[in-house]
Amino acid sequence: MTATIDPFAAPAAASGVRFLYALNPLAKFAAIIPPSLALVFVRDTTTPLVFLALAYALLLVGARATRQVLATLLLALPAATLVLGCGFAAWTDAGQVDTTPLVLQIGEWRLFSGALVIGFATALRLMAILALALAAGFTTSGADLARSLVQQLRVPYRIGYTALAAFRFVPRFAHELDVIRQAHRVRGSHGGRGPFAAIARWGGYIVPLLAGAIRHAERVALAMDARAFGAHPDRTERHLVPFRIRDVVFVLAFWTVSAVILIVVRPWTGA
Amino acid sequence: MPAASADRDAASAAFGVDAPLLQVEDLSITHEGATRPSPSSVSFRIDPGEVVLLLGPSGSGKSTLALALNGLIPHDVPAEVTGRVRAGHLDTRDASVAQLSTQAAMVFQDPDAQLVTGTLLDEVAFGPENLRLPVEEVLRRAEDALRRVGLWDRRHENPDRLSGGGRQRLAIAAALAMGSPLLVLDEPTANLDPRGIEEVYATLAELVAAGDRAILLIEHNLDAAVPLIDRVVVLDAAGAVVADGSADDVLRTRAEELHDLGVWLPTCTLAALRLRAAGYRMEPLPLSPAELHAALEAQQAPASATPAARPGARPTGLREPIVQVRSLTLRRGRSEILHDVSLSIAEGSFVAIVGANGAGKTSLLQAIAGVVVPPRGTVTVAGIDVGRADARTLPARIGFVFQNPEHQFIAHTVADEIAHGLRRQRLADDEVRRRTDELLGRFGLAERAHAHPFLLSGGQKRRLSVGTALVAGAPVLALDEPTFGQDRARADELLALLAELNAAGTTVLVVTHDMQLVTEYADHVVVVHEGRVAASGRTADVFADTALIERAGLRPPPLQRALAHLEGHPTLDGVVRLADLP
Numbered sequence: 001m002t003a004t005i006d007p008f009a010a011p012a013a014a015s016g017v018r019f020l021y022a023l024n025p026l027a028k029f030a031a032i033i034p035p036s037l038a039l040v041f042v043r044d045t046t047t048p049l050v051f052l053a054l055a056y057a058l059l060l061v062g063a064r065a066t067r068q069v070l071a072t073l074l075l076a077l078p079a080a081t082l083v084l085g086c087g088f089a090a091w092t093d094a095g096q097v098d099t100t101p102l103v104l105q106i107g108e109w110r111l112f113s114g115a116l117v118i119g120f121a122t123a124l125r126l127m128a129i130l131a132l133a134l135a136a137g138f139t140t141s142g143a144d145l146a147r148s149l150v151q152q153l154r155v156p157y158r159i160g161y162t163a164l165a166a167f168r169f170v171p172r173f174a175h176e177l178d179v180i181r182q183a184h185r186v187r188g189s190h191g192g193r194g195p196f197a198a199i200a201r202w203g204g205y206i207v208p209l210l211a212g213a214i215r216h217a218e219r220v221a222l223a224m225d226a227r228a229f230g231a232h233p234d235r236t237e238r239h240l241v242p243f244r245i246r247d248v249v250f251v252l253a254f255w256t257v258s259a260v261i262l263i264v265v266r267p268w269t270g271a
Numbered sequence: 272m273p274a275a276s277a278d279r280d281a282a283s284a285a286f287g288v289d290a291p292l293l294q295v296e297d298l299s300i301t302h303e304g305a306t307r308p309s310p311s312s313v314s315f316r317i318d319p320g321e322v323v324l325l326l327g328p329s330g331s332g333k334s335t336l337a338l339a340l341n342g343l344i345p346h347d348v349p350a351e352v353t354g355r356v357r358a359g360h361l362d363t364r365d366a367s368v369a370q371l372s373t374q375a376a377m378v379f380q381d382p383d384a385q386l387v388t389g390t391l392l393d394e395v396a397f398g399p400e401n402l403r404l405p406v407e408e409v410l411r412r413a414e415d416a417l418r419r420v421g422l423w424d425r426r427h428e429n430p431d432r433l434s435g436g437g438r439q440r441l442a443i444a445a446a447l448a449m450g451s452p453l454l455v456l457d458e459p460t461a462n463l464d465p466r467g468i469e470e471v472y473a474t475l476a477e478l479v480a481a482g483d484r485a486i487l488l489i490e491h492n493l494d495a496a497v498p499l500i501d502r503v504v505v506l507d508a509a510g511a512v513v514a515d516g517s518a519d520d521v522l523r524t525r526a527e528e529l530h531d532l533g534v535w536l537p538t539c540t541l542a543a544l545r546l547r548a549a550g551y552r553m554e555p556l557p558l559s560p561a562e563l564h565a566a567l568e569a570q571q572a573p574a575s576a577t578p579a580a581r582p583g584a585r586p587t588g589l590r591e592p593i594v595q596v597r598s599l600t601l602r603r604g605r606s607e608i609l610h611d612v613s614l615s616i617a618e619g620s621f622v623a624i625v626g627a628n629g630a631g632k633t634s635l636l637q638a639i640a641g642v643v644v645p646p647r648g649t650v651t652v653a654g655i656d657v658g659r660a661d662a663r664t665l666p667a668r669i670g671f672v673f674q675n676p677e678h679q680f681i682a683h684t685v686a687d688e689i690a691h692g693l694r695r696q697r698l699a700d701d702e703v704r705r706r707t708d709e710l711l712g713r714f715g716l717a718e719r720a721h722a723h724p725f726l727l728s729g730g731q732k733r734r735l736s737v738g739t740a741l742v743a744g745a746p747v748l749a750l751d752e753p754t755f756g757q758d759r760a761r762a763d764e765l766l767a768l769l770a771e772l773n774a775a776g777t778t779v780l781v782v783t784h785d786m787q788l789v790t791e792y793a794d795h796v797v798v799v800h801e802g803r804v805a806a807s808g809r810t811a812d813v814f815a816d817t818a819l820i821e822r823a824g825l826r827p828p829p830l831q832r833a834l835a836h837l838e839g840h841p842t843l844d845g846v847v848r849l850a851d852l853p
Contacts, residue, residue, distance in 0.1 A: 143389055165387040171431075172383065176678075183679035186642050186671050187739070188662050188695050208677045211725055219384035222338075225347055226377040227398035227449060231369030236400040236409055 020062035020139035025148045027247035028136035031254035036129045038258070042267040045117065048124035050261050055131035063139050072138075077131060081123045089119025142167055148241040158230050165220060169213070176212055180205050291316040292453045292485050293340060293375065297354035299510075300335050300344060309510030310336045312354070319452060322479050322486045322499055324518070327506030328533030329761065333489045336506075337457045340487070341375040342368045358453070373402065376446035378456040382438035391417060391433075391441055392426040398449045416444040419481075420474050434628075436467025440474050447478075453485045454478075460492055462755065464628055464784045465826045468495060475499060493537040494829045497522070497558050507532055523556040538787060538829040539563040542849055549573070549853040560833035567833075572840050593618040593747060593778050594639055599649040601631075601638055608634050610802045616780070616795070618746070621773045623793035623810075624782045627824030632799040633751055636782045640671040640749040653746055663695060669747040670740025674755055676732040680724040685716055685735060688724050692742040706742070714738045714768075730764050737768060741777070748772065749780045754788060766792055790814070790828040790847045798823050814847050 020028065035051055042048065056073060063069055089111065097114030104111040146160040184204060224230075294316045299308035309332035317323055327333050338344045342363040345352050356363040358374035376398075379385055388394045395413040404412070417423040420440040422433075430438055439459055446454050456475075460468040472495045478484055479499045490496045503521040505514040513532070514521045522529070526540055536544075539560050547553040550573035557563035594616040601609040608631045616622055626632040638645040639652065647658035653668040660668070673679050682688040689710050693703040711717045714734045719727060724735060733753070740748055750769075754762035762785070770792060773779045783789060789796060789810065796813040798806040800823040806813050814820060817835075820827055827835075831847045834840075842853055 141389075143393075161387070164389075168383075168386060179673065179675075180678045182642060183673045184681055186640075186673075187679055187681050187691070188666070204681050207725065208680065211677055212675070216384055219379065219381060220387065222343055222347060223377070223379055223385040224387055225368045226341055226343060226372055227445060228369040228372040228401040229397075231367065231372075231401050232403050234403070236403050236406060238396060238400065238406050238409060 017061055018064055020058070020135065022246070023139075023250055024152070024241055024243045024247045025136070025140040025145040026152055027243065027251050028140060031251045032132040032136055034255060035258040035261075036132055038262060039125050039129050042125065043121060044265070044267045045121045045124055047261070047265050047267040048121065048128040050265060051128040051258075052124065052131055054257065054261070055128065055135050058135045059131070059138065062135070069138055072134065073131075077127055081120070081127050084123035084126065085116070085120035087119070088122045089115045092118050144239075144241050147237065147239060148243075151237065151241055152243050157235055161229070162224075165224065168220075169216065172216070173209065173213060177205060177209055180208050291318055291357075292321075292359060293317040293487075294357040295336075295340075295354075296357070298336070298339065298356060299353045300332065300339055301351040302335070303349055303351075307509070308332075308351075308353075310506055311510040313506070313510070313512050314354075315504050315512060315515055317453060317485050317487060320482045320485055321501050322488065323502045323504060324493075324496055324500045325487060325489050325504050325506070326529070326534045327510075328508050330510075331506040331508055332510040333506065334457050337377070337455050337487070337489060339363065340453075340455050341377055342366060342371040343377075369401070372398065372449050372451065374451050375453045375455055376449040376451040378439070378442050378446050378454065378459050380458040380461050382435060382442050382462065385442045385445070386430045386438065389429055390427055391422055391430060391444075394430055394441060395444050395448045398445060402449075412448045412450060416447040419447060419477065420444040434467060434470075435463045436470035439463060439467065439471050443471070443474060443478075447484070451484075453487065455487045457489045458491065459488075460490065460495070465786065466627070466824065468492060469826075472496075472499075491535050493535055494539070494559070497537050505529060505532070505534060518558070519555075522558055526556055538849070539833050542830055542833065542852055545849060545852045557833075560829050563833040564835075564837065567837055567840055567843070572842055590617040590619060592616060593653055594780070595651045596635075596639065597649055597651075599635075599638060599645055601634055601643070601645065603634070608802055609638070612802075612804050614797065614804055614807060616778065618778055619773070619776055620795045621769070621779045621793045622781070622795040622797060623789040624780065624797045624799060625784070625786075625789055625823075625825060626799035626805075630799045630823070631802040632782045632797075635797075635799060636749050636751055636780060637671075639780065640669050641665050642671055663697075666692060666740075666743040666745060667696065668745055669749060670737075670743070670745040672736050672740050672748065672750040672753060674752045676736035677725060679736055679739065680732075683723060684721050685724055685727070686711065686720040688735060688739055689742050692739055696743055710738050710742055730761055733761070733765050734768060737765075737772075741772070746776070747778045747780065751782050752784070753781060754783065754785050762788070786826060786828045790830065791849060798825070800824070811845050811847050811851075815845055 039048060039051060059069060059073060092115040094110055094112060094115065097112045097118070098110075100112045100114030100117075102110055103113050103116060142164055146164045149155040150157045150160040184201070296314050298313045299311050301308040309330060311332075313336065325333050325336065335344065335350070338348060339352065339356055340358065340363070342358075344350050345364070346368050352364070358366075358371055361371055361374055363371060386394060388397055392413055395416050396409050399409040399412050413426075414423060417426055420443055422437065422441060422444060425433070430441055433441060439462075443454070443456075443459075460471050463471065475486070476499060479486065488496060488500065497518065500518050503514065503516065503518050504512060505521060507513045514525060514529070522536070522540065526536055526544060530536055530541070530544065537558050539557050539562065543551075543553040543557045543563055543566070546567075547556075551567070552570055553566055557566050592615040594614070596612055596614040599609055599612045600607060612635060614635075624632045624636055634643065637643040639650055639657070641650075641657045641660060645658050648656060650657040655664060655668055657665065657669075680688060682691055686707055690703050690707045693706055698706070708717070711720050714737070716727075716731060716735060716738070719731060724732065727735060737748070748769075753765055766788060769779050769781070781788070781793070793810055796806070796808065796810045797804060798813060798819065805823050806816065806819055814827060814831055817827055828847055830849065834843050834846055837843060846852060
């Protein structure tokens with residue numbers, strides 16, 4: 001329970017080099033979207049490694065080295081890369097790579113080095129995209145993202161702020177699901193082992209969870225209306241999230257760096 | 272209170288002479304699918320600075336009326352409305368909910384369902400921001416409102432870090448920031464523990480003392496509310512106004528009539544009615560512990576007064592213990608939540624387990640019922656070791672009822688819900704059918720046997736959850752906070768059912784914050800404090816140790832406060848339950 005992320009918590013004002021906090025949330029997401037899309041289409045291992053390094057550099061310089069950031073960068077991402085890489089390698093069709101050296105053979109099952117390359121290239125691509133998203137995500141509060149969506153992208157504030165209010169539901173529903181599972185266990189509705197029993201069991205949790213969720217959402221909606229939510233086409237903004245010159249500079253600089261990486265590494269020229 | 276009324280005169284002068292804040296005229300509201308309106312043809316008014324308590328039995332439409340006062344009915348909740356409500360200069364039919372929010376601000380029962388932002392300051396600013404007030408005015412109002420509820424110093428924190436009472440004070444601040452001259456509070460303390468209730472009433476008392484806002488309060492905890500109020504409006508079961516007058520006039524002179532209507536009264540007023548019937552002089556009728564105490568001090572006991580037979584005098588000690596806990600230590604994660612607890616509960620008793628939040632009382636109940644598996648050999652229920660019991664034998668010894676009955680429903684019909692427990696006992700089909708029908712009849716659910724459990728009424732759901740816990744023949748029933756967040760009428764209905772089961776021989780264990788429930792129904796109380804059993808004994812004996820009660824973060828029940836240190840009334844000495852009065 002202690003590890004729940006607070007989507008409202010404002011990243012404390014950080015000075016100097018920790019520049020990511022001072023950027024507009026939209027600028028950060030605009031910067032990472034083109035390289036993330038490009039990463040979907042590359043097949044080599046070099047490109048994702050370079051972007052991974054870029055994302056790590058961005059986070060280590062531009063974000064405060066909190067325990068959460070360090071644990072993600074140094075433990076979670078490497079571990080995920082290892083697990084996914086091996087998983088994808090095992091999954092790769094051995095027939096396509098049987099010209100490459102054999103690494104491991106267990107009975108009929110053979111693992112070629114070509115499969116490992118494909119597996120880790122895929123895992124690295126996913127991790128590079130995730131790391132870029134984290135560079136934006138770790139340094140942006142949910143509230144600021146909602147505000148900039150409303151202020152710059154002209155998303156109707158009724159949608160932006162309602163979505164933000166919905167974050168409050170998450171820990172509440174997690175707790176409620178725990179209680180429901182406990183209650184069903186006490187009633188003895190295990191129904192046996194195996195995937196079908198598990199599906200039936202989770203199906204049994206959904207009705208009480210939804211019934212509670214709908215009632216809660218109705219109450220929240222009444223409480224928000226009673227406080228004049230949606231009264232006017234716009235509302236007072238105490239926190240402006242401006243889009244400044246430095247945001248433009250950051251986006252253009254990031255795009256340029258990404259383009260240079262792609263031009264130098266040339267992942268699409270059949271290397 | 273001459274000073275306060277002078278303030279209010281000044282306030283009413285500021286708002287314009289004789290302009291009511293709220294005028295309800297011949298208002299009837301029929302919910303979709305309902306056959307008759309409730310409330311029905313209601314008329315009353317609220318003047319600037321007045322504190323009005325709205326009373327009425329369950330089903331009289333109090334909450335519906337509250338929703339109509341700021342236009343949520345009919346604008347958000349569809350319902351057929353006749354008559355009209357004027358809030359300030361606005362008619363609720365024509366004005367939007369947003370416009371009306373500046374005339375009547377709402378505080379609801381569940382504090383968690385009213386919070387939408389990430390810090391206390393943002394939360395209080397949310398309403399004024401929606402009204403497009405300038406930033407300086409938003410901040411001025413937010414600061415003023417947070418200071419008035421004592422939360423300004425914590426303005427940058429996440430509301431999740433507040434206690435229940437703190438979150439409800441925040442909801443009051445958010446309502447204050449709307450700038451409306453009227454606050455409507457619908458059962459604001461029903462989801463709070465005793466400490467939270469005290470906090471909220473301390474805040475409300477300060478609002479009332481300032482005198483700048485009128486308040487309409489719907490509340491079942493009259494012991495806390497009555498000292499604050501000027502006027503009482505009472506609805507009857509059909510939703511019509513039967514009384515509207517000063518608190519003195521209505522509560523003191525018409526208490527018996529209201530009691531017969533099913534309206535809640537302060538505990539001490541109920542006690543005084545009973546004492547009056549026994550020959551005591553109770554004029555004027557006391558409304559608070561202090562008044563009852565003074566009335567009794569001023570007289571001798573009438574010659575006819577004899578103490579009622581005390582059910583607590585039943586020889587509980589001689590009966591066999593049905594639940595035994597020996598040196599139970601329970602951990603959750605790295606922390607130890609119960610330390611070396613030993614406890615013995617006699618067969619047929621009605622036991623309340625009480626304690627402050629986080630004291631470990633729910634963990635103790637869960638370990639006894641096997642919801643959390645206790646270490647082997649530490650808990651014995653009806654002759655079996657709960658730590659070793661399998662999933663089939665345990666339900667035949669002890670049934671567990673969760674706070675929200677919906678959480679434990681697993682079947683698609685009411686009958687299957689009951690039959691599930693019997694089938695798990697591997698009984699023959701016709702035996703299952705026979706016992707299901709019998710239990711459905713006993714719990715008044717026979718007509719709904721084929722309905723989906725979620726389509727039952729609130730009271731029926733609760734009866735079904737108790738029925739499913741008992742169907743396997745368990746002699747012990749354990750309930751976790753069964754009255755939390757419920758209105759008084761539904762709580763009373765459940766307790767009547769529990770009392771009936773208890774009279775028929777079922778041992779009942781209840782974890783609760785509700786001191787009135789404890790004192791009226793439980794013959795035995797277990798006080799849990801910081802993971803240990805601080806006291807266990809007959810209800811009156813446990814509450815006699817006021818120092819212990821205070822130390823455990825509890826509050827003595829109102830009747831005990833009234834009767835403590837009373838000279839010349841030996842028959843009332845140590846009485847904590849209404850049922851024990853002469």
